[in-house]
Amino acid sequence: MITVCKHELKLSFKTLLIWSLSVGLLGLVCILLYTSMEGDMADMADMFSNMGAFSDAFGMSTLSIATLGGFFATEVGTVHGLGSAMFAAILAAVVLSKEEDGHTGEFLYSLPVSRGGAVTAKCLSVLINLVAFTVICGALYVLGFVMLGEEVLWKEILTFLGRMLLMNVEIASVALIISAASSRNRLGAGLGLALIFYAYDLIGRVVPDLKGYLFIGPFSFANASEIFSGKAAPTGSIVLGLIVVAVSVASAYIIYLKKDLAS
């Protein structure tokens, strides 16, 4: 199992570097732009916080983008949220199906590796990738704070990264079902899944009637503006997220163990 996990990590290393550096550096640039925009931000902050539903959707009604914390939450929060969700979905949506899609399944599964063991190894590799992604991006964000000579908001940043990681794991676990059920790579379906979850959260924050159902989506507990303004995650959202992860991973196991592998 460890051999398969190491093999998976090796195969996905380039993808991890490309995505984590892209998202992380984009976040770093956003942070570094803060000083040059600080003066303008003070004037714009009032306007941005009074744009009704739009301000709510992007968290600008609860947090001032004139502060570095607020600026980070609204700008980097969105970049990291979308980028990490897409990375998680892409990774998990192909992790099982790629063996059949690339016709490598007959090689892999002719080795003394049980299918359950392979699923475990592949899930572990996805998790390690997501943690590595979070660490690389987090390090770049902290570097941004240090470069600006600002106090690092450790508590908020760590909470933000931890919740984002959980959100990534939840999206990856749902995408894993797609991967287990399909014998072709469904990259588009994975990306679509991440975007649907993001859109669900965005719409839920704009439309007042949907606010009560926001907790269902994985983005609900990872909202940077709420984290940086000290608000608690919607009730039940984290517990529900953990349940979704458990049920999705179990479903992926069952589907993959029962299916006939395509040649």
Place this chain on the structure above:
Amino acid sequence: MTDVIRIDNLTKTYGKKRGVTDLSLAVKEGEIFGFIGPNGAGKSTTIRSMLGFLNFEKGKIEILGKDSVKEHTSILKEVGYMPSEALFYPAMKVSEVIKFAADARGLDCREEAAMLCERLNLDTGKRIKELSLGNRKKVSIVCAMQHKPKLFIFDEPSSGLDPLMQNTFFELIKEYVAKGATCFLSTHVLSEVSRYCDRAAIMREGRLIKVDKVDNLTESTTKRVKVTADGAHEDYLYNGDVNELIKKLAGKNLQNLYIEEPSLEDMFMHFYEGKEEK
């Protein structure tokens, strides 16, 4: 001799489509067993069921005395499999693929792998995506043989290999079999079966239609008759009394007449089509 492979009443369907129906066969320890049949006859379905790639509805498969479903991983430790499509991870180097296969078995196979790579003239420094089909087949051979398994399962192994490499490949099989291994060889190439196999099974439309020693398969009352008479040439399989055949031909103006033992190819066609016989 013990049965290395024992299949009892195997039935596998793909929805409404037939795969294999009620297949039973046994392969003895130390033999090279040919598995013949045209495309769609159920050969790959049988192999893929044996290796656990497919879940079958009915029947039982025992490999090396172990249940193919319950002791699947344990069986694979002792099996060297070469699929018909030799496909690996394109970005990996040949040496990495070979090492990965050995690591997954928890074995250090460097010595055997080096010997095999040398005999097969395989460049281990190249990436998989740079290799031709023949060279990918060689990688597949090394991965299937480097751990010196008790049982080889080959699915169309020689396609893509040049004649010299085919020869080396079969020499290797004979060497491993001489040391106690068993070989299950699924192939279209009947000359390989007649040259290397002890016994063979013929599949047709998902069913086993004949299993016997290769010598016995070609030894029968059936004869291949090639006759040129009255300006016309005929070539057919004859199954009956030779005296009757001679009487029938006596009335004709014969230019040429050959009555031969049928080849394995003839017998295969005979079993498969049964329409060429007179």
